[in-house]
Amino acid sequence: MLSPSRHSLLTFGFAALALSMATGCSDQTYVYPDEDAAASNSFELAPVPPPPPSEEVKADFNDPRTQVWRPGHWVYESQRFYWVPGEVLTKPSATAVWSPDRWERRQYGWAFVHGYWE
Numbered sequence: 001m002l003s004p005s006r007h008s009l010l011t012f013g014f015a016a017l018a019l020s021m022a023t024g025c026s027d028q029t030y031v032y033p034d035e036d037a038a039a040s041n042s043f044e045l046a047p048v049p050p051p052p053p054s055e056e057v058k059a060d061f062n063d064p065r066t067q068v069w070r071p072g073h074w075v076y077e078s079q080r081f082y083w084v085p086g087e088v089l090t091k092p093s094a095t096a097v098w099s100p101d102r103w104e105r106r107q108y109g110w111a112f113v114h115g116y117w118e
Helices: 003-024
Strands: 031-033 044-045 065-071 072-076 080-084 087-090 102-106 109-113
Touching: 044 072, 072 102, 072 109
Parallel strands: none
Antiparallel strands: 031 044, 044 109, 065 087, 072 080, 102 109
């Protein structure tokens, strides 16, 4: 059982979170665990969908067997979307496959799901 002070603090925290979400405060990026992706993954929320992907040219690979292209993507910070250019990633193992970053519609907004290695 929680002590009265811890119970009050916990209640206040949930109330503040609920109020900020209900009033549309979007100057923060909320991070929650994403049960649909890798266990260590997380996602960020935006109140609106991201713009279409920007056109970009893939960088040259030194070795396609050990490297993979990570496409650019939009991030949401300070009530704006910002483009993050693509990059070449080095595979952690020869059989690793990159699951790309993506935006998904969720009940409470748009979620940016970080890419991860499979």
